[in-house]
Amino acid sequence: MRLGIVRGHVTLTPSVPELMGLTLVVLEPITTANLLANNGLGGGKSLIAVDALGAAKGQTVGFTEGREAANPFWPALVPVDAYCTLIVDTIKAGKP
C-alpha cells in the first residue's frame, strides 16, 4: 500500500459496465521526503483509484495496487488495479 492525497474525482460516460457506480479519485502519491518533512505535499505520479470509503479532497489515503485491488469485488471480475483501503487519521513517521 502506498500513501496518496486525494486531489479530485473522475466521472466516466460511458464506461465498461464493471466500473459503473464506482467512485474514482485522483491520487497524488506521497514521497518519503515529503512524508518526513510533514509538509502536506505529495510529489508522486498521479493515478486513479477506486474509492468506497468516501475520501474527500485533501485527505490522505492508503491505496492497494495490483491484483489485490480487485479483491473487494470478488468474485466479480473488474478492471481495477488501485483501491483506497484506508483513510489516514494520523501518521507518525521519522524519529519518535
Add this chain to the structure above:
Amino acid sequence: MFLARIDGTVVATTKHATLSGCRFLIALRLEADGSTAAEPLVVIDWLGAAFGSTVLVSTDGDIARERYGNTTPARMVVAGIVDQVQLEQESSRRTA
C-alpha cells in the same frame, strides 16, 4: 519480497471492513546500498515490528486473504523481522 525499515505508524479509523484491528506501519524499502526508496509503503504487521527494525515485506496478498477473507484488499504484510543481513563482498561479486 524485499527488505524495509520500519519508520512509523499509521492510524486509520475508516478502512476496508476486513481490516478492523489491523496494525499499520510505515515501511521504507531498502536498497542493497542501504538507501531507501522514494516512496513510503503502508504494511500490515502481525509480528510486532519495532520502530527502526528491518523487516521482510511480502507483496503477495494470499496470506492476507487467508486471514481476512477473499474480499480483502490487503497486500503488503510483514513476513518476518530481520536478525542479520549478509551481503557479498564487492570484490567477490566481480566475475572478470
